[in-house]
Amino acid sequence: MKNKIYITGIGGISAQKNDFAENPLVYEQLIFKAHTPNFKEFIKPMALRRMSQAVKMGVTTALLALKDAKVELPEAIITGTGEGCKKDTERFLEKLLDQREDLLNPTPFIQSTHNTIGGQIALHLGCKNYNVTYSQNSASLESAFIDAQLLLSENPKSNNILVGGVDEVSEVISGFRNLDQQLKTKKIKNLDLFKDDSPGTIASEGSHFFLLTSEIKESTYAELIDLGIINSVSTQGLTSEVESFLTNNQLKPEDIDVVILGNNGDNRFDHFYENLQQGIFKNTQQLVYKHLIGEYETATGFAFLLAANILKSGEIPGILKANNIPEVKTKNILIYNQYLARDHSLSLLRAV
Amino acid sequence: MLKMTDLHTELKESIVEQLNLEEMEPADISDEEPLFGDGLGLDSIDALELIVLLEKDYGIKLTEPEQGREIFVSINKMAQFIEENRTK
Structure with missing residues (x-):
């Protein structure tokens, strides 16, 4: 365990x-x-x-x-x-x-x-x-x-x-x-x-x-369940990598309440995100954030901050929403990021 | 050659700029104040910067690191050493 x-x-x-x-x-x-x-x-x-x-x-x-x-x-x-x-x-x-x-x-x-x-x-x-x-x-x-x-x-x-x-x-x-x-x-x-x-x-x-x-404290925001890094993957292969990552954590795509995506407006590479947005996370609340903070190598720090705050407060700022899904109580959040089609990362957080 | 007082001012300006003493004006450094320890509070990395400063600005190459202890005592000591040993 x-x-x-x-x-x-x-x-x-x-x-x-x-x-x-x-x-x-x-x-x-x-x-x-x-x-x-x-x-x-x-x-x-x-x-x-x-x-x-x-x-x-x-x-x-x-x-x-x-x-x-x-x-x-x-x-x-x-x-x-x-x-x-x-x-x-x-x-x-x-x-x-x-x-x-x-x-x-x-x-x-x-x-x-x-x-x-x-x-x-x-x-x-x-x-x-x-x-x-x-x-x-x-x-x-x-x-x-x-x-x-x-x-x-x-x-x-x-x-x-x-x-x-x-x-x-x-x-x-x-x-x-x-x-x-x-x-x-x-x-x-x-x-x-x-x-x-x-x-x-x-x-x-x-x-x-x-x-x-390793223990819950008064100020705890969320549980960090798992992380995965894939150096290189095709757009099509990404879906099965995400599903496999979720399966390893006894989850299915529909168990993810919010997916935080690293879209950065580069039309050469945003198809990695769009493929998930139109595919396995079509009915999931999708959030984006790089229109606020720009792109940099450790920009996912902001995504972790967002995920932790959403899981603690239950509130999702409208400025982040990339689609409109009726709000449900957020339990599982998946963060997905890549840059220049490389260094794909998956991070799973859960409410406590 | 610069007058002694001009050299003092020049040194203070160089130290403030080179060591990024953002909170200080050159005039805040007194001629007798210890540069290290309880005085200005400089440290070993600053000592390396001062060695580079001596060579770059005044053509003085310190061959014995121990010399720094005697030279970097105060602005007065540094100015006196520079006057006696400068090659440019």
């Missing part, structure tokens, strides 16, 4: 504020930044001065998740990041070119590695426990969750595992997405993302951390 895993604390930063359901922030840029809190309220200025946006967002959301769960020190910190600390990588490479590979400043080099985020969270907390970073493109956060799952199965007494996904935008490297049409060619409003039938999407950044516990 599998150990139970519960999402008991959440911290999130994205391009939207908490009241996105009523007052969504509108952007008319192909790449837009996250709406961030005042980081000085969370991190001391002397520590803050060296941190790039990814590290600031990661540390702050980790602290928020811990505070939400009333936990001071996690037993493990597991971070997922698709592209890591791009800003410091850029700074380091620019200096390398400007100064002809001589007299390079150490700070951007030290801070440019992917595991800087997890390391800085540990330094901030004084946490010397298990600390691992996963970088698996758009399945990075899911890889981190799977590691938490394995950690709990190896040691059922484990508790309070901090898992999160972080990615930032940077001037040059984020702009590279233009080169192979990952971005739209013309500026569009984010809320019009699904009205525009063209290749490419809009990109942004964000960070979401989750405190996982």
Whole structure:
């Protein structure tokens, strides 16, 4: 029997504020930044001065998740990041070119590695426990969750595992997405993302951390039932992969009350989602969210936040709905995501 | 050559910029204040940045890392060392 895993604390930063359901922030840029809190309220200025946006967002959301769960020190910190600390990588490479590979400043080099985020969270907390970073493109956060799952199965007494996904935008490297049409060619409003039938999407950044516990607590949102990653699959093969994933969890497609899909408006790849929307989840409440927060490698962090909040509150914001199905009490939520037809992920959450 | 006072100001400006001391103005750093520990509160990564700064801006290459302990005591000490050893 599998150990139970519960999402008991959440911290999130994205391009939207908490009241996105009523007052969504509108952007008319192909790449837009996250709406961030005042980081000085969370991190001391002397520590803050060296941190790039990814590290600031990661540390702050980790602290928020811990505070939400009333936990001071996690037993493990597991971070997922698709592209890591791009800003410091850029700074380091620019200096390398400007100064002809001589007299390079150490700070951007030290801070440019992917595991800087997890390391800085540990330094901030004084946490010397298990600390691992996963970088698996758009399945990075899911890889981190799977590691938490394995950690709990190896040691059922484990508790309070901090898992999160972080990615930032940077001037040059984020702009590279233009080169192979990952971005739209013309500026569009984010809320019009699904009205525009063209290749490419809009990109942004964000960070979401989750405190996982093996027991239900007062602040518990939902149970994390299972996760699956499929590196490559055809549109047709996806349906049987989803059915197989659900069967492994003693479920059928009709048992899923809400499916949260990662449609990003790229007409070259959204058929993966549309195939499910018109197929096995035709009669299921379908939600989409990337018109709010843009696309990035760990954007599913926002989907986990949505799923957890829906399962706890029972309320589904209208701005997320891609179809209109009479509302039922939400028990099972499936999150499905892919990017550029690769790194398909399935995550199953249940109400407690 | 810069006057001593100009060098002091220049050093303070470089330190604030290079070490991202966002909360500080160059004038906030006093000439005698310890740069590490209880004073400005710089750390070992800052020490590496200061070594790079000495070589890049003043042509001074520190061969013995231990020298840093004596040089990076305060703005006054740094300025004095630069005046005596600068090659540019």
